[in-house]
Amino acid sequence: MGLADEVLVGNRLSLARLLTQIENETPVGRQAISELYRFTGRAHIIGVTGAPGTGKSSLVNCLALAFRQPEGGIPQAKVGILAVDPSSPFSGGAILGDRVRMKDLAGDSGIFIRSMATRGSLGGLAVTTAGMVQALDAAGFEIILVETVGAGQSEIDIARLAHTTLVVEAPGLGDDIQAIKAGILEIADILVINKADQPGVDVTERALKANLDLAHPSPHTFRTGKTSAAFLLAGMPVETPAPAELWIPPIVKTTATEKKGVGELIQAILQHRGYIEGNGMKRSHEIFRTAYEMGVLLEEALLQDWRQGISDVELEALLEQVYTRQISPWEAVQKLV
Amino acid sequence: MGLADEVLVGNRLSLARLLTQIENETPVGRQAISELYRFTGRAHIIGVTGAPGTGKSSLVNCLALAFRQPEGGIPQAKVGILAVDPSSPFSGGAILGDRVRMKDLAGDSGIFIRSMATRGSLGGLAVTTAGMVQALDAAGFEIILVETVGAGQSEIDIARLAHTTLVVEAPGLGDDIQAIKAGILEIADILVINKADQPGVDVTERALKANLDLAHPSPHTFRTGKTSAAFLLAGMPVETPAPAELWIPPIVKTTATEKKGVGELIQAILQHRGYIEGNGMKRSHEIFRTAYEMGVLLEEALLQDWRQGISDVELEALLEQVYTRQISPWEAVQKLV
Numbered sequence: 001m002g003l004a005d006e007v008l009v010g011n012r013l014s015l016a017r018l019l020t021q022i023e024n025e026t027p028v029g030r031q032a033i034s035e036l037y038r039f040t041g042r043a044h045i046i047g048v049t050g051a052p053g054t055g056k057s058s059l060v061n062c063l064a065l066a067f068r069q070p071e072g073g074i075p076q077a078k079v080g081i082l083a084v085d086p087s088s089p090f091s092g093g094a095i096l097g098d099r100v101r102m103k104d105l106a107g108d109s110g111i112f113i114r115s116m117a118t119r120g121s122l123g124g125l126a127v128t129t130a131g132m133v134q135a136l137d138a139a140g141f142e143i144i145l146v147e148t149v150g151a152g153q154s155e156i157d158i159a160r161l162a163h164t165t166l167v168v169e170a171p172g173l174g175d176d177i178q179a180i181k182a183g184i185l186e187i188a189d190i191l192v193i194n195k196a197d198q199p200g201v202d203v204t205e206r207a208l209k210a211n212l213d214l215a216h217p218s219p220h221t222f223r224t225g226k227t228s229a230a231f232l233l234a235g236m237p238v239e240t241p242a243p244a245e246l247w248i249p250p251i252v253k254t255t256a257t258e259k260k261g262v263g264e265l266i267q268a269i270l271q272h273r274g275y276i277e278g279n280g281m282k283r284s285h286e287i288f289r290t291a292y293e294m295g296v297l298l299e300e301a302l303l304q305d306w307r308q309g310i311s312d313v314e315l316e317a318l319l320e321q322v323y324t325r326q327i328s329p330w331e332a333v334q335k336l337v
Numbered sequence: 338m339g340l341a342d343e344v345l346v347g348n349r350l351s352l353a354r355l356l357t358q359i360e361n362e363t364p365v366g367r368q369a370i371s372e373l374y375r376f377t378g379r380a381h382i383i384g385v386t387g388a389p390g391t392g393k394s395s396l397v398n399c400l401a402l403a404f405r406q407p408e409g410g411i412p413q414a415k416v417g418i419l420a421v422d423p424s425s426p427f428s429g430g431a432i433l434g435d436r437v438r439m440k441d442l443a444g445d446s447g448i449f450i451r452s453m454a455t456r457g458s459l460g461g462l463a464v465t466t467a468g469m470v471q472a473l474d475a476a477g478f479e480i481i482l483v484e485t486v487g488a489g490q491s492e493i494d495i496a497r498l499a500h501t502t503l504v505v506e507a508p509g510l511g512d513d514i515q516a517i518k519a520g521i522l523e524i525a526d527i528l529v530i531n532k533a534d535q536p537g538v539d540v541t542e543r544a545l546k547a548n549l550d551l552a553h554p555s556p557h558t559f560r561t562g563k564t565s566a567a568f569l570l571a572g573m574p575v576e577t578p579a580p581a582e583l584w585i586p587p588i589v590k591t592t593a594t595e596k597k598g599v600g601e602l603i604q605a606i607l608q609h610r611g612y613i614e615g616n617g618m619k620r621s622h623e624i625f626r627t628a629y630e631m632g633v634l635l636e637e638a639l640l641q642d643w644r645q646g647i648s649d650v651e652l653e654a655l656l657e658q659v660y661t662r663q664i665s666p667w668e669a670v671q672k673l674v
Contacts, residue, residue, distance in 0.1 A: 290659050327374070
């Protein structure tokens with residue numbers, strides 16, 4: 001039985017191996033995820049992002065627990081957690097605390113947790129994350145929580161994978177709201193104020209509301225302009241109908257350490273799921289995500305192709321001309337293509 | 338006289354126009370910057386980055402003033418300032434306060450200030466910034482200050498343009514040091530604690546020193562691994578000799594609003610310039626930067642080329658197969674190339 005088949009029948013060890021293959025971008029991983037692709041599309045993908053110190057990890061743990069041991073009408077679901085830490089492009093980043101997370105959730109076969117240190121290009125990171133989400137999806141995990149640290153382009157790219165994106169804030173983080181408002185609020189489907197037992201909640205809530213009023217465009221209207229999705233650069237047709245009814249991101253207050261507010265948060269998530277499934281936005285989301293993923297893969301393939309058609313000697317000679325400023329980089333590229 | 342020639346003879350209006358053309362990625366801009374390329378390579382490029390609220394803009398103003406009205410053996414230099422705000426990939430970002438900056442520096446033809454809202458892909462942003470730096474360089478600006486906000490991948494990519502990178506901190510920013518330590522300290526050639534008149538300077542300095550001891554690898558050793566520079570992905574040869582003598586980033590305390598510590602900071606910058614010019618690192622830096630820039634331009638050119646060879650109908654048919662999960666994105670790309 002191949003790796004893909006093992007994953008389909010629920011072999012956790014094979015799933016763990018596959019995730020490693022995908023993370024390392026091996027041919028084996030690509031082949032397996034390609035075979036599994038037609039079994040994907042069932043999971044609801046929840047992105048969780050926010051600044052360090054907001055308690056995202058505890059919140060993700062709580063959400064997972066609440067889907068595993070549901071109360072008050074929440075449907076039970078198998079949960080996959082993928083924690084991505086793209087904070088250090090140089091050193092490979094820190095491994096997140098898998099063991100800490102496992103304490104509450106150990107021994108439950110309905111849950112699968114994986115941490116991923118960042119590596120590679122941003123486009124590459126988003127594609128690797130997409131592959132890992134697809135593996136969990138094919139393996140039958142119905143809720144997939146993708147946790148990212150921070151508020152940069154990589155988080156935004158990863159958030160584009162998610163059907164529902166939570167942006168997590170906490171009271172008293174000072175400049176963070178200022179830092180966060182520019183890009184990250186625009187991707188929020190739900191705003192969470194975690195650590196809501198701490199002083200300053202009202203200030204944070206007012207600040208978020210004010211920023212939301214200023215900054216929030218219609219959610220899930222993918223801007224195609226000159227974004228990083230290579231396919232869109234290449235003038236690919238991408239269908240993005242405007243939603244009939246605007247989604248106003250609700251603000252939900254939680255205290256993850258005391259498991260407070262989590263039920264309300266899950267209700268908001270389920271509402272958002274109903275919203276995007278009901279108005280065709282789930283499909284346009286899917287189309288955008290696929291175009292993005294194909295764009296990154298296409299760029300890679302085109303570069304490899306091109307590189308095979310040119311000798312090291314030719315290339316180095318041309319580069320030397322650029323280094324010595326005889327020709328410009330742009331002229332050199334015209335000669336190379 | 339063409340735009341490039343106008344810029345070479347010091348026409349400020351033409352320079353401003355050229356920068357707009359480069360920012361908008363027009364063919365006119367690319368042509369002109371290509372013509373100007375052989376006049377570049379004279380400027381010392383200083384990157385200034387750090388979290389919001391650290392007073393980077395004031396510091397950049399001070400540095401510019403100190404190079405224009407030098408004291409204590411600092412050489413006078415023409416100064417170009419490029420302020421990049423990549424905080425909002427969605428809305429195009431806020432225009433920085435040119436007018437505020439101009440107050441101290443107005444009427445001096447030895448200074449040129451330009452703000453640039455972010456747009457486009459990250460690779461694209463780095464290339465656009467590189468082009469604008471080249472224009473200022475060719476126009477005779479000897480010191481070019483490139484200011485970026487934040488600590489994400491885009492800042493790191495832009496910092497790679499700079500010969501000397503300043504990472505700016507301020508006391509009392511709470512979680513910021515934690516947030517900043519992972520990636521950004523590794524790109525610092527000089528650490529600046531600005532707002533050094535405020536309480537908590539010692540705490541910040543100790544935290545920076547501790548992080549520096551933990552995190553700092555040999556500076557300017559460009560990691561080629563799987564970084565975003567497409568050229569490196571394509572297996573391009575890039576020369577990166579290890580420096581004979583390690584540069585330990587000094588920590589300099591400044592109070593930009595009172596113009597304190599700026600002389601010391603400039604001495605540190607000049608020392609770093611001497612260091613990279615003396616040991617061949619300036620050349621390997623140049624090679625890395627060029628390879629990066631060519632990589633981004635090459636990706637663009639390859640994509641455009643490919644797109645011209647395939648019809649909309651073919652492409653849409655294949656995409657439909659992916660959306661309906663008949664084939665995987667990876668299989669589709671194999672068919673497309």
